[in-house]
Every structure is written in structure tokens, then in C-alpha cells.
Amino acid sequence: MSPVSRGRKPKKSKKRRRVQARAVRTVGLGTGKPAWFEPTITAVLDGAVRLESVRGLRETEQLTCELVGAQLHRVIQEGHAGLHFSWWFDELAGAARERDARRLLLGLASIGAPEVDYGLADPPRVTATGEVFRMRDVYGSRFAVLARFSYEDDPCVYLFDIDASEMVRLVSAGVFDDVDQAAAAWLADVGAAAGDVTPRPVEDVGELTCLSQLDIGGLAVFGDESRVAMDNWFRAQRRQDDLAEALAARGMPLPLDESPYDCDSTLMVAEFTAWYENTRGVPPDPDAVASLAEQWMEGALPETWYSVSPRRVETQIALLSDWLPDEPVTIAAKSLLPDWVAWLGERARLPDHLRAAVR
Structure with missing residues (x-):
């Protein structure tokens, strides 16, 4: 139900997207070839000489990711508009074919879409086993999805580090020797918020909604993407597709990518209202509570509706x-936010040091 139909004053937009919180550029809009294509493609081709000194598909793929990611990250940092990354990748593959840069083409074929023409008679074999593990931080809005793969005959694990405190975003990613090594890397990045979590095998495919909602390579580019995230811009998309195919073959298709903007805040409003009355002795402003709950839930993964974290509060x-x-x-909702955050921290039974970080 919209704010107007409940008798409340309309905010700036009835359909508020979380991307309003920061400037967003788009990937794939416009028609003319951007000027940044040629110099960045040349930089990747020139850097590809380093591929001659690496061995094996995994090392070839990693260096290719770094060569590609360096240019994507540079383009974002320089503020270019019209970021046609898929088109750029096609142009890069074509330039690599013309230069007969076979090692680069192997790396590109390992991370790019299968339909791209890589000019290879024997494409690289990176195979998902369908074995998946998951971790979730204490705040409840950051996830690690650890999927087993095989690079030719080299077993490894691909880590998707996912932040769902606002839009579902890829924070980091990478290839590791095994589950323990990937988990250790994630725990180090997350820090105290990770608590004592350990990797658990995924038995219910619903636990992978965080992955199915991850729109890697979609239209939103925020400008604060890490270098590691850009190194994995194409590879994470490919590994996501590979994993989805392997899971489907095992009768575990990824959850449908349903809109995260269809949510009913009735229960959340009732729970907070009861808590507030019990804590403050008076009822809260009903319109402010309803507006705050609607915004908190809108665009979020259902399993994070009751999650609170510093990043979520900042958003x-x-x-x-x-x-x-x-x-x-607006005034009433802003005044309620500290109580809202306190309620969620109490409800989630966050330890004192994490509640302090949220406050």
C-alpha cells in the first residue's frame, strides 16, 4: 500500500530504490562506442605478455582477471559514463584474436560468456561440482557462498563474498585451494562481525537466494567497487552461471529471481509497535513506523528484513x-530510527560490541 493511500504525506518517490543513496552510473546504455575502449583494450593486450610466464589454467585465468579488472576499475575511478562492459569484452576478445594472443584468449574464455567467439578449438574446462557451502555474519546481512569447482584436473573453491545490507552486491570473490582456505579469507575480511561462524553445506537451495539475487554485471555501478570486485566482474558472472547449471542438474535449481520490492510490513510494524509501547510506555507514530518499516524492507532479501548492521543504518x-x-x-521517522535500530539489535541478540557499532 502506498504512503498516499494510508493517508500519509508522499515522500520523494513511491518506489524508492536503494540506489538513490549514492550516485549510480549504468552499464550498457547509449549507442556510440566509448572513447575509453581503445586505450583500455590496448593496455590489456600489452599486459598479456605476462601470461607467457604463468602455468596452468588457474594461473592464466587469475592474471587475465587482474589485467581486465585493472582497466574496468580505472574506467570507474575516472568517472566515464556509458559503461558498456559486455560490449567492451567482445571487442577485447576480437582484438585478442587478431593479435593471436592465445593465452589471453584462454583466460577470457574461462571467465567470459560461452557465446563469445574466442577462436579456440579446445576451450578451457572449468566445472562446478554442485557442492556448495555458506556462511553468514552475526549481523545477518553479509554472506559467503563457497562453491567447489575443478579447473581441468585442479580442484578448487570459488568464493562469492556478498553484502546484502542494501542492494545485494558482490564485495569480493576469488579462487582458493579448498573450503577452509576460502573461509579463512572471508573471516579475515569480515572481522569481528563474523563471530565464530563456520562453513555449512547447503542442503536447502533457499539458502542461496543471496546468490540468485546477486545481479553481477547488471546496470548499477556505484563507483566504490573494490579492485578485487572488478577483477571478478566477468568471472563471478561465469561462475554463477556454471554453478546454477550444476545445481539444476542435481535437482536444486537456484531460487527464482523475484522482485525484492514486493513486501508486506504489517508484522514488522506490529512487532516494533509492541516493543516501543512496552519500552517507552506510549505508542509510536503509526505513520512513521509504517514508512520506516516499508523502507527498511523494500529491496532487501527477506531473510535480512530483521537484520541490522552499521552499513544498513548508513544506507x-x-x-x-x-x-x-x-x-x-519524515521528522517522526528520523526520530524513531534510533529506537528502531535498538529494537532490531535486541531482537537479533547482537553482542554488546556489535550493538555499539550499530549505534
């Missing part, structure tokens, strides 16, 4: 700043 503050500032519902 909500940014979104609240986009509301009409002088409207009573």
Missing part, C-alpha cells in the same frame, strides 16, 4: 535524507 540515513524534510512523517 537508511542516506535514504531518509531523500525524504521531504519538513513533512511530519
Whole structure:
């Protein structure tokens, strides 16, 4: 139900997207070939000479990712618009064919879409086994999906490091020797928020909604993507597709990519209202609670609706700043946010040091 139909003042938009919280550029819009294509493709081709000194598919793929990621990251940092990354990748593959850069083509074929013409009679074999493990931090909004793969005859694990505190985004990714090594890398990155979590085998495919909702290579580019994320811009898409195919073959298709903007906040509103009345002795402003709950849930994974983290709070503050500032519902919602955060931290039974970080 919209804010207007409930009798509340409309905010800036009835359909608020979390990407309003920061400037977003798009990938794949426009028609003319961007000027950044040629110099970045040349840089990758020139750097590909380093591939002659590496051995094996895994090392070839990794260096290819780094060569490609360096240029994508550079383009983002320089603020270019019209980021046609898929088109750029096709042009890069064509330039590599013309130069007969076979090692680079092997690396590109390992990370890129299968339909691209790599000019290879014997494409590289990277195979998902369908064995998947998952970890989730104490806040409940950051996930590790660890999937076993085989590079030719070299077994390994691919790590998807996923942040779902706002839009579902790839924070980091990479190839590791085994599950323990991948888990250790994720735990080190997450730090105290990881708690004592350990990798668990995924038995219910619903646990992989965080992966199916991950739109790697979609239209949104935020500008703060890490270098590691850009190194994996294409590889993560390919590994995601490979894994989905392997899971489907095992009768475990990834959950459907349903809209995260269809949510009912009724229960959340009722729970917070009861908590607030019990804590404060008076009922909260009903319109402010309803607006706050709607925004908190909208665009989030269902399993993170009741999750609270510092990043999630930062996003909500940014979104609240986009509301009409002088409207009573805006003022009331902003005043309720500290209580909302306290309630969620208490409900999640966060340890004191993590509640302090949220506050």
C-alpha cells in the first residue's frame, strides 16, 4: 500500500530504490562506442605478455582477471559514463584474436560468456561440482557462498563474498585451494562481525537466494567497487552461471529471481509497535513506523528484513535524507530510527560490541 493511500504525506518517490543513496552510473546504455575502449583494450593486450610466464589454467585465468579488472576499475575511478562492459569484452576478445594472443584468449574464455567467439578449438574446462557451502555474519546481512569447482584436473573453491545490507552486491570473490582456505579469507575480511561462524553445506537451495539475487554485471555501478570486485566482474558472472547449471542438474535449481520490492510490513510494524509501547510506555507514530518499516524492507532479501548492521543504518540515513524534510512523517521517522535500530539489535541478540557499532 502506498504512503498516499494510508493517508500519509508522499515522500520523494513511491518506489524508492536503494540506489538513490549514492550516485549510480549504468552499464550498457547509449549507442556510440566509448572513447575509453581503445586505450583500455590496448593496455590489456600489452599486459598479456605476462601470461607467457604463468602455468596452468588457474594461473592464466587469475592474471587475465587482474589485467581486465585493472582497466574496468580505472574506467570507474575516472568517472566515464556509458559503461558498456559486455560490449567492451567482445571487442577485447576480437582484438585478442587478431593479435593471436592465445593465452589471453584462454583466460577470457574461462571467465567470459560461452557465446563469445574466442577462436579456440579446445576451450578451457572449468566445472562446478554442485557442492556448495555458506556462511553468514552475526549481523545477518553479509554472506559467503563457497562453491567447489575443478579447473581441468585442479580442484578448487570459488568464493562469492556478498553484502546484502542494501542492494545485494558482490564485495569480493576469488579462487582458493579448498573450503577452509576460502573461509579463512572471508573471516579475515569480515572481522569481528563474523563471530565464530563456520562453513555449512547447503542442503536447502533457499539458502542461496543471496546468490540468485546477486545481479553481477547488471546496470548499477556505484563507483566504490573494490579492485578485487572488478577483477571478478566477468568471472563471478561465469561462475554463477556454471554453478546454477550444476545445481539444476542435481535437482536444486537456484531460487527464482523475484522482485525484492514486493513486501508486506504489517508484522514488522506490529512487532516494533509492541516493543516501543512496552519500552517507552506510549505508542509510536503509526505513520512513521509504517514508512520506516516499508523502507527498511523494500529491496532487501527477506531473510535480512530483521537484520541490522552499521552499513544498513548508513544506507537508511542516506535514504531518509531523500525524504521531504519538513513533512511530519519524515521528522517522526528520523526520530524513531534510533529506537528502531535498538529494537532490531535486541531482537537479533547482537553482542554488546556489535550493538555499539550499530549505534
